[in-house]
Amino acid sequence: MLEVQSAEITLRTVRDHVRWAASRFTEAGLVFGHGTENALDEAAALVSHSLHLPAQIPDLYWDARITDGEQRLILERVSRRIETRLPLPYITGEAWFAGLPFHVDRRVLIPRSPIAELIETGFSPWLDAVAVDRVLEIGTGSGCIAAACALAFPEAAVLATDVSTDALALAEHNLARHGLTGQVQLLQSDVFDAVPADARFDLIVSNPPYVDAEDMAALPPEYRHEPRRALAAGDDGLVVVHRILAGAAAHLSENGILVCEVGNSEWALAEAYPQVPFLWLDFERGGHGVFLLTAEQLGTI
Incomplete structure (x- = not known):
């Protein structure tokens, strides 16, 4: 000791x-x-x-x-x-995200996504906050992004998915903590697998696993305590992101947007989709590797 x-x-x-x-x-x-x-x-x-x-x-x-x-x-x-x-x-047992406290333990990734900055501004100028009716989060983990989106869009229905039942149990606790169980629905789903085929959303947001094999091998001990399935995403870090890109267009409303974090796999993604006009977002408080695509742009994939 x-x-x-x-x-x-x-x-x-x-x-x-x-x-x-x-x-x-x-x-x-x-x-x-x-x-x-x-x-x-x-x-x-x-x-x-x-x-x-x-x-x-x-x-x-x-x-x-x-x-x-x-x-x-x-x-x-x-x-x-x-x-x-x-x-x-x-x-x-606690982490902060978008100005909100969340209970965390080793069932989930610790919240730290720069997407918090986008939520705090209501994803302006790409979305009109009062016109947002439905939001989908893929890979909710602790529920922090879903909860913050629910508060940013108080009239919107939020669907938050995760493949892990353990993560969903913790997310349920956090949603109850913030009084959001009536606004946010939790669903066990591997990306879009369990999302209703006819469901359309004004915003799809995700901080999926995106760490490539090289970075996984070099992770310091602190990061190895987090769930491996929430980090590792194959040799190039894009295993899950490929699936998100393939299915997002079918689930976006006409003026909807996809916002997705890929971190250090940004360059691999740009090389894999040279025809796609990814908008890489900047953040005042630091962070990188978050892109935005419109429904129209996703239709070209």
């Missing part, structure tokens, strides 16, 4: 614990990317969650003293993060 006896003697304030945890994370060579990008932000996230404080710790609290019980929890979590290399959201 991580040596913490000296820490118990010298650490007193919120600031002390964040600084100490950040140093230990850096010393241990941890890898980030599940909601934070560096050791200091990870340490702050761990301490704030442990103390039931806001994600952004207010200045008022930085020099507040921590109780013995709070310290034990923080040190235990720091030790677990280092020794197991579990991503922090699996330790705290």
